Amino acid sequence: MRSVSPGAAIALFAIATLAHAAGTGSPAPDRMRLDTGRAIYQQRCAACHGAQGEGAPHWQQRDANGEMPPPPHDAQGHTWKHSDAMLYRLVSNGWRDPFNKTDRLTMPAFKDTLSPNEIRAVITYLKTLWTPQQRRFQREESRHQPFPPDAQ
């Protein structure tokens, strides 16, 4: 997911734009948005977070560089504890663990490479990796912290 051709990007964006029922409050994520998110995840995220969202080995311990490895996005991780708004911010702006021993971002920023709807599509896909109970928790967390307007 390092690069997407302009044509593919336009197509993905169009698909994501057409899809509108997924996410918070929706009983079943929209199929097209889901497919878009799955494709983007495999291109952009799987190299670090695992093809099945299983995370890096020993992700709960700092590595030799003093950095926290990429965590799982599946039910074993903690992604489901974040609201839609927060997940969107993390993907868009990135995030640095303040206790990392390096200065680089722990999670890279994708706002220059993914559109708002593509970011939402990826997050929508991540929700398929959680248990129903985790989805309920995350839906409640998102009730007052939804996706930003430009990703609706």
Place this chain on the structure above:
Amino acid sequence: MNNFLARIVQHWHGNAIGTRHPAAAFARPSDCLARLPGVAALFFVLFAAGSGANAAQHVGADDKLIALEAADANTLVKATAHALYRSSNDGKNWERIALPTTMKGIAAVAESTVHPDVLYVAGSGSGVLRSEDGGRNWVARNDGLPSRKVVALAAHATQADTVYAYVSGAGIFRSQDGGGHWTAMDHGPHDHVAGFVHSNMPGSMQTGWLFAATSNGVRRSMDCFCGWQSAGALKEVVHAVAYDPQQPRRVYAATGKGLFVSTDGGEQWTHAASPAGTITALTAAPSGTLYAASGSTIFRSTDQGKTWERTGA
């Protein structure tokens, strides 16, 4: 507590329904229900007929303090295992805060940092009580908790209605409506938790951090509960933990080997001047003034733990 009256009020449809306000004590049940969330839940409400001021008394010398709160300038709240007190003159004089007779013992106290009149008290086996008026009236707040074995409480550093409770054997629960409903967040640190504090130290994915005093050092988690980590290599039994609201990366830990301080959010710890051999409670006021309890004595430091003096002296 001679002038304390605990009133279990109206019963309706099998549930105990009540009100915190004496004037409304005889309101229709439907009126009460309209004001209370979670209609199906069991609510019981208690209020103290007399003010805490009327119950003022001095603390016995052998009353070991287990909790200190200092969310307001010059106002201190302290607790032993059996009684709760407040001082409005930085520890010179104390008045006893009456608690419902259902509260068999005190395990933890938390004071809202936004509204210092909002107090939470937990009794192991008694659950959580909340007061909005400095302790005159109390309401049971246990909806969503798996048991009443609440052993630690912490108020959010900046959010008025967010509070955390540690339930023995179950983990940490969060309420975002002043204890109206609790949600399980995680199992908490692996080690025994003596207490914890919420901090607005920067860098969290969410709104802040939790620092827990455990039997194996200080443990730290962002308040998204994305995992507990050891805060540095302090492996002592920690009795209490506090942070400096003026410098949130400054964290204090009271251990069996004295007081330790970290200036980098818990990564490195160094020995600090300790006012006593064993500190049983620790808190920092919004100004950064640090308070430590040893036995029934409270000490104050206005220079970040470098020097100490007895309060009330």
